[in-house]
Amino acid sequence: MSLDWIYWAISWILLLWHSAWDAIGVSAGAVLGTNWSWILAIIFLVVTLRVILFPIFVKQIKSQRAMQALQPQLKALQEKHKGDRETLQKEMMELYRKEKANPLMGCLPIFLQAPVFIGLFHVLRRLDPANEGKTRYGWTADQFESATHARLFDVPIAGKFGSTAAELARLDASGTSVKILAGVLVAIMIATTYLTSRQMILKTGWAEDPQQRMIQRLMLYGIPASLLVSGAIFPIGVVIYWVTNNLFTLGQQQWVLRKYPPPPTAGRLPKPGESTPRRTAGAGSGGGRRGTDSRNPVQPGKPAKPAGRFGRSKANGVQPEKPAVDTKALAPKPGAKPVNPKKGRPAKRQG
Numbered sequence: 001m002s003l004d005w006i007y008w009a010i011s012w013i014l015l016l017w018h019s020a021w022d023a024i025g026v027s028a029g030a031v032l033g034t035n036w037s038w039i040l041a042i043i044f045l046v047v048t049l050r051v052i053l054f055p056i057f058v059k060q061i062k063s064q065r066a067m068q069a070l071q072p073q074l075k076a077l078q079e080k081h082k083g084d085r086e087t088l089q090k091e092m093m094e095l096y097r098k099e100k101a102n103p104l105m106g107c108l109p110i111f112l113q114a115p116v117f118i119g120l121f122h123v124l125r126r127l128d129p130a131n132e133g134k135t136r137y138g139w140t141a142d143q144f145e146s147a148t149h150a151r152l153f154d155v156p157i158a159g160k161f162g163s164t165a166a167e168l169a170r171l172d173a174s175g176t177s178v179k180i181l182a183g184v185l186v187a188i189m190i191a192t193t194y195l196t197s198r199q200m201i202l203k204t205g206w207a208e209d210p211q212q213r214m215i216q217r218l219m220l221y222g223i224p225a226s227l228l229v230s231g232a233i234f235p236i237g238v239v240i241y242w243v244t245n246n247l248f249t250l251g252q253q254q255w256v257l258r259k260y261p262p263p264p265t266a267g268r269l270p271k272p273g274e275s276t277p278r279r280t281a282g283a284g285s286g287g288g289r290r291g292t293d294s295r296n297p298v299q300p301g302k303p304a305k306p307a308g309r310f311g312r313s314k315a316n317g318v319q320p321e322k323p324a325v326d327t328k329a330l331a332p333k334p335g336a337k338p339v340n341p342k343k344g345r346p347a348k349r350q351g
Contacts (some may be wrong), residue, residue, distance in 0.1 A: 010119035186231035192246035
């Protein structure tokens, strides 16, 4: 399938922003060794894309919240169907369908940004003075020449860490300068890619579902690691796009996570086999004497007072409930007349 429509769309947005910055007076010449009209065009290509994808990004956050709320049920299914992976997968899919949760929604924004990245990579890779197709995808010859010589701190944005000597000669660039700037930008790209995934996982927590956890690990470690290799073939303009996109994502995620905070974890369900804490009297049990001292009951909201003489409580003038005592085991008081004189006589001593 031809991707020309993507290349046309990316070129149109990029040239539109470049023309807009030229129209408002941003100099086409180099300031601090940088052609800002082209750099800003790449940055605002990111802004345009993120504004378009913002509703999908919000849906991603809400879907992650729904998946997080399903974690207790998913864990119960894993315990129930331990060892039966096929049944477990069917039950999980049924649960997702019933609760209208989509485990793949978390990756949707990345999938939608991939064509834009591919399109920009293709367009900027064509910025070579030896390229004969200068007017493809709606470019004019003057725009192509301007973009070919556009620089960031005296380094062409069409250059890359792995540029050959012939490519550097055509771009009139120093190999050392290109490698230094490209290396710094690739390091920033890797760090910000890791931070965007880490920020989301710290706020939402690790998933209980093994499939979801694998996706989280891939986003946190796999993608940044792959950039160590692929970053060498990215033109500097593409790396600028990636870094800007990551910084935009960090700010956007921070705002959305504050507006849609994760559900509190204080009211979590107990784990299988975990005992629940025993309730004591006076703590909402509504009665009973278990766990309390019946001789010195504590009134709600008031500190406990020491018991009075003979164990009588003086708090609020209320006579506390006496503990249950086996009265048959008590001896008669001194001087008291026995109830049964025969049983009250002392037993005769055996010789």
